[in-house]
Amino acid sequence: MRLLGQLEQQLHQLDRQKLLRRRRVADMPCAPHVTVDGRPMLAFCSNDYLGLAAHPRLVEALKEGAEKYGVGSGASHLISGHSRAHDLLEERFAGLMSPYIEQARALTFCTGYMANLAVLTALAAVSGRDTDLFSESLNHASLIDGARLSRANVQVYAHGDVEALEGLLKASAAKTKIVVTDSVFSMDGDLAPLPALLALCERHDAWLVIDDAHGFGVLGANGHGALEHFRLRSHNLIYMGTLGKAAGVGGAFVAAHATVIEWLVQRARPYIYTTAAPPALSHALLASLDLITGKEGAARRTHLQQLIAQLQDGLRLRHWQLFPSQTAIQPVIIGANEEALRAAALLHAQGYWVPAIRPPTVPADTARLRITLSAAHTAADVAQLAQAFNAIEREVRP
Numbered sequence: 001m002r003l004l005g006q007l008e009q010q011l012h013q014l015d016r017q018k019l020l021r022r023r024r025v026a027d028m029p030c031a032p033h034v035t036v037d038g039r040p041m042l043a044f045c046s047n048d049y050l051g052l053a054a055h056p057r058l059v060e061a062l063k064e065g066a067e068k069y070g071v072g073s074g075a076s077h078l079i080s081g082h083s084r085a086h087d088l089l090e091e092r093f094a095g096l097m098s099p100y101i102e103q104a105r106a107l108t109f110c111t112g113y114m115a116n117l118a119v120l121t122a123l124a125a126v127s128g129r130d131t132d133l134f135s136e137s138l139n140h141a142s143l144i145d146g147a148r149l150s151r152a153n154v155q156v157y158a159h160g161d162v163e164a165l166e167g168l169l170k171a172s173a174a175k176t177k178i179v180v181t182d183s184v185f186s187m188d189g190d191l192a193p194l195p196a197l198l199a200l201c202e203r204h205d206a207w208l209v210i211d212d213a214h215g216f217g218v219l220g221a222n223g224h225g226a227l228e229h230f231r232l233r234s235h236n237l238i239y240m241g242t243l244g245k246a247a248g249v250g251g252a253f254v255a256a257h258a259t260v261i262e263w264l265v266q267r268a269r270p271y272i273y274t275t276a277a278p279p280a281l282s283h284a285l286l287a288s289l290d291l292i293t294g295k296e297g298a299a300r301r302t303h304l305q306q307l308i309a310q311l312q313d314g315l316r317l318r319h320w321q322l323f324p325s326q327t328a329i330q331p332v333i334i335g336a337n338e339e340a341l342r343a344a345a346l347l348h349a350q351g352y353w354v355p356a357i358r359p360p361t362v363p364a365d366t367a368r369l370r371i372t373l374s375a376a377h378t379a380a381d382v383a384q385l386a387q388a389f390n391a392i393e394r395e396v397r398p
């Protein structure tokens with residue numbers, strides 16, 4: 001009982017600090033118009049950037065995949081769980097990434113979280129403790145956990161600070177050097193200076209690991225992500241894209257030089273010691289890639305860009321600040337926690353679902369409402385949201 005008492009006390013403390021998180025149960029597919037706790041809401045919080053999560057063609061492909069391959073994979077990839085569907089998907093990703101990565105090969109993972117743990121731990125295993133890992137300060141939790149688990153010597157550089165990183169790289173004598181960064185930062189929506197980072201990495205013989213969770217499917221004319229957007233090409237690049245956001249399904253892939261991928265197959269524990277994802281998901285992902293890289297994907301990206309411009313134009317904020325972001329992540333910086341919570345509550349009361357993000361997720365005094373747009377939104381949805389935001393700012397900050 002003493003152990004349970006400790007937990008109860010800690011949970012109680014979180015509750016008192018207003019830090020207790022609650023899940024809402026969704027009774028319908030992911031979409032902008034949802035019913036939450038019996039009330040109709042207009043949601044601006046999912047990462048379903050292209051609106052593919054409930055696309056009829058993907059639903060059909062998942063059914064077809066289950067009929068063709070069954071449901072479970074039955075084993076890990078290296079035992080007997082690596083199905084034709086997984087293999088076809090890897091080949092598609094290798095082809096997709098070959099303009100950006102020399103001798104590209106790809107590997108799929110159950111989740112982006114596992115892919116990040118896999119890449120960082122396997123790369124660091126090459127030289128053991130003689131590894132310096134340089135991590136951008138706003139990186140996603142899965143990269144932070146991967147860096148810790150890698151037992152490399154981790155140094156954090158300030159957000160977007162290429163000069164600081166250069167200083168660290170110059171001072172490093174480690175056998176293996178790894179720079180790791182999100183491409184699109186999840187709480188701000190801004191882009192990492194990838195061309196400058198890659199130039200540095202090439203000069204200092206370092207790997208550049210890019211987490212493109214919010215860029216794959218969205219950035220680039222063909223939806224290939226951050227590398228297409230910036231027109232990068234190198235053999236130092238290790239690219240991670242997640243498949244549960246714009247791709248609308250789930251899972252992740254890593255693309256890199258074939259030798260890097262072979263090393264991951266041999267050494268990455270989050271790849272080796274887990275049951276392969278259901279092959280039907282790979283089958284659905286092949287259909288998702290057809291959509292993303294085809295005409296429909298292009299049309300959805302154009303619509304999304306129009307919505308982003310419309311929101312930026314429609315918000316007439318006097319005190320709050322729309323963070324400068326060209327991506328689907330559009331945060332409105334409010335500052336004080338209580339004010340952000342009050343604004344979120346007012347929006348919620350009017351039927352808009354926009355999450356308030358507070359420290360420690362973001363720096364102190366930068367509490368914000370994080371709007372995420374999707375190609376599934378209409379211009380009318382965005383017009384309504386902008387109007388509500390403008391009115392609520394005047395109410396909260398007269």
Ligand SMILES: *Cc1c(COP(=O)(O)O)cnc(C)c1O
Pocket residue numbers: 110111112113114116140142182186211213214242243244250251252
């Ligand atoms: C969502 C996300 C991940 C994790 O991907 P999952 O497939 O959801 O596990 C990793 N990195 C970033 C930046 C993300 O936003």
